[in-house]
Amino acid sequence: xxxxxxxxxPEMTKDTLALPSSLLYSMKMWKLGCVAFVxxxxxxxxxxxxxxxxxxxxxxxxxxxxxxxxWRQITQADPQDAAAFASxxxxxxxxxxxxxxxxxxxxxxxxxxxxxxxxLNWGLAEFKQQHFDAAIAPLSAALADDSRxxxxxxxxxxxxxxxxxxxDAAKYLELPAKSDPTNIELHRALAQSCLLAKKYSxxxxxxxxxxxxxxxxxxxxxxxxxxxxxxxxxxEAIPEFEAAAKAAPxxxxxxxxxGYLYWKQHKYDEAKAALxxxxxxxxxxxxxxxxLGDIELKRNAPEKALLLLNKAIHLRNDMRIxxxxxxxxxxxxxxxxxxxxxxxxxxxxDPAQPDAHYxxxxxxxxxxxxxxxxxxxARVSELQEKSxxxxxKMSTPMPALREVPRSSQxxxxxx
Numbered sequence: 001x002x003x004x005x006x007x008x009x010p011e012m013t014k015d016t017l018a019l020p021s022s023l024l025y026s027m028k029m030w031k032l033g034c035v036a037f038v039x040x041x042x043x044x045x046x047x048x049x050x051x052x053x054x055x056x057x058x059x060x061x062x063x064x065x066x067x068x069x070x071w072r073q074i075t076q077a078d079p080q081d082a083a084a085f086a087s088x089x090x091x092x093x094x095x096x097x098x099x100x101x102x103x104x105x106x107x108x109x110x111x112x113x114x115x116x117x118x119x120l121n122w123g124l125a126e127f128k129q130q131h132f133d134a135a136i137a138p139l140s141a142a143l144a145d146d147s148r149x150x151x152x153x154x155x156x157x158x159x160x161x162x163x164x165x166x167x168d169a170a171k172y173l174e175l176p177a178k179s180d181p182t183n184i185e186l187h188r189a190l191a192q193s194c195l196l197a198k199k200y201s202x203x204x205x206x207x208x209x210x211x212x213x214x215x216x217x218x219x220x221x222x223x224x225x226x227x228x229x230x231x232x233x234x235x236e237a238i239p240e241f242e243a244a245a246k247a248a249p250x251x252x253x254x255x256x257x258x259g260y261l262y263w264k265q266h267k268y269d270e271a272k273a274a275l276x277x278x279x280x281x282x283x284x285x286x287x288x289x290x291x292l293g294d295i296e297l298k299r300n301a302p303e304k305a306l307l308l309l310n311k312a313i314h315l316r317n318d319m320r321i322x323x324x325x326x327x328x329x330x331x332x333x334x335x336x337x338x339x340x341x342x343x344x345x346x347x348x349x350d351p352a353q354p355d356a357h358y359x360x361x362x363x364x365x366x367x368x369x370x371x372x373x374x375x376x377x378a379r380v381s382e383l384q385e386k387s388x389x390x391x392x393k394m395s396t397p398m399p400a401l402r403e404v405p406r407s408s409q410x411x412x413x414x415x
Contacts, residue, residue, distance in 0.1 A: 048073075049073050049074065049077040050070040050073055050074060051074075052074060052083075052084065052087075054070060055067050055070035055071050055074060055087065056087075058070055059087075059091055059094075064091055064094055064095050065095070067091050068088065068091045068092060068095070071084060071087050071088035071091055072088060074088075075088055075104075075107075080111060081111075082107075082108045082109075082111035082112035082115050083108070083112075083115065085104045085105070085107040085108035085111065086104070086105065086108040086115055086117075086118045086121070088101075088104040089101040089102070089104035089105040089108065089118070089121060089122070089125070090121060092104060093121065093124070093125050093128075096128075098125040098126075098128045098129045099129060101121075101122075101125045102122060102125050102126060102129075105118055105121055105122035105125065105138075106122065109122065109138075116145075119138040119139070119141040119142040119145075120138070120139070120142040120151070120152060120155075122138040123135045123136075123137075123138035123139035123142060123152075123155060123156070123159070124155060126138065126159075127139075127155055127158070127159055130162065132158075132159045132160070132161075132162030132163040133159075133163045135155070135156075135159040136156065136159050136160060136163060136165075139152060139155050139156040139159060140156065143156055143172075148175065150175065150176050150179055153172050153173070153175055153176050154172075154173065154176045154186070156172045157169045157170075157171075157172030157173035157176065157189070157190075157193070158173070158189065160172060160193075161173075161189060161192075161193055164196075166193045166194075166196040166197040167193075167197040167199070169189075169190075169193035169197075170190060170193040170194045170197050170199055170202060173186065173189060173190040173193060174190065177189075177190045177206070181209075182213070184210055184213055184214060187206050187209055187210050188206075188210060188220070190202075190206050191203050191206030191207050191210065191220075191223065192223065194206060194227075195223060195226060195227055195230070198230060200227045200228075200230035200231045201231065203223070203226075203227040203230075204224060204227040204228065204231065207220050207223050207224040207227060208224070211224065216247050217247070218243075218244040218245075218247040218248035218251050218254060219244075219251075221240045221241065221243045221244035221247065222240070222241060222244045222253070222254060222257055224237075224240045225237040225238070225240030225241045225244070225257060225261070225398075226257070226398050228240060229261065229264075229398045230398070234261055234264055234265060235265070237261055238258070238261045238262070238265075241254065241257045241258040241261060242258060244257075244258075245258055250281060252278075252281060252282050252285070253278070253282075253285075254278075255274045255275070255277040255278035255281065255288075256274070256275065256278040256285055256287055256288045256291075257398065258274045259271045259272070259273075259274030259275035259277075259278060259288065259291065260287075260291060260398060260399065261398075262274060263275075263291055263294070263295065268295050268298060268299070271291070271295060272292060272295050275288045275291055275292045275295075276292070279292070284315055286311075286312045286313075286315035286316035286319055286322075287312075287316075287319070287399055289308050289309070289311050289312035289315070289322075290308070290309060290312035290313075290319045290321050290322040290325075291321065292308050293305045293306070293307075293308030293309035293312060293322060293325060294309075294321055294322075294325055296308060297309075297325050297328070297329065302329045302332070302333075305325060305329065306326065306329050309322040309325050309326050309329075310326070313326070317345075318349060320346050320349040320350055320353070320356075323342045323343065323345045323346035323349065323356075324342075324343065324346045324355055324356050324359060326339075326342040327339045327340075327342035327343035327346060327356075327359050327360075327363070328359055330342060331343075331359065331362065331363050331366065334366075336363060336366065336367050339363055340360075340363060340367075343356055343359050343360045343363060344360070346359075347360060352383065353383075354379075354380045354383040354384060357376045357377075357379045357380045357383065358376070358377075358380045360372075360376045361373045361374075361375075361376035361377045361379075361380060364376060
């Protein structure tokens, strides 16, 4: 299954390599031009150099270390033999020596860019090392040769996911997921990619399909709620988080997500209750502290609010809503310099939000800096042209409930 932190599981069951050495050495015709060639036309440099046939025999007998040694000797005797380097990479991969296999594959491609299967094997070796960015180029080359190869599409999609290229991941994973409707892990990877790429309709479709097979999944209910909220359907998102809270009442972030949605709907009593439950589960949840502090400020309890907001920014220095509220409170207390520091931090975190500019404009005016105040008011007017609502848009999409790690493994049944 795919855990909440965005990783993909379970572990890959076994290596799936594009072309075995025997096939590399038995092919007689190239795809382009149908030009016949003999892979080993050069005789061994001396009697001590093994032949490709001998190396293949060792490999087929499972004597991989001896086969590796033979292929190394062959490549040393003929450094221009692309297929030998490809076979060396394959034997190294079979031993789990992916770091050594990659240079062999690169050398093979440098000598013969058209050598079949090597781009796929190279990409797989990078993927196995969780070098997702590095895997993308060779896998893209492999896909260019066969645009509907499900193995390549899956590996490329998961590599893009691991490299945080979520829009590309969603594109590549679509066909493999459709081809395997019962693979929940693969559909979850696609759903999360769509969600993180802000393709909310795609994400919602996938999550609904997953819920048909796993209706009690708290994680999927949460993700469905995020997708609905991203589509502006916050009222429908709330029951999804309520279902998640019922299925897993102790799950971190469930109650924060629910509280946040209530906050967005201005249901502050319900929001406060959910946020306090979240803090009972995770007292260090900075987002819960920040939104709880905002509720206290809205209830005209600035001292309570300031205590919660300062705790939030102590835990995380990227809590924009907390800095805006701190700036507002300190401005009212005429602590202008401290307020300025907080509001400038809020503005840097998201310059496109008008509320921080509005607060800055009022603060500059109170400080007697008319030029700066007019500049900020002008910025507010400019931003209002894009949005009629002055309320801060903290939630489109919902604040992230998890981090996506730079690690990933393949869904079961896939390479």
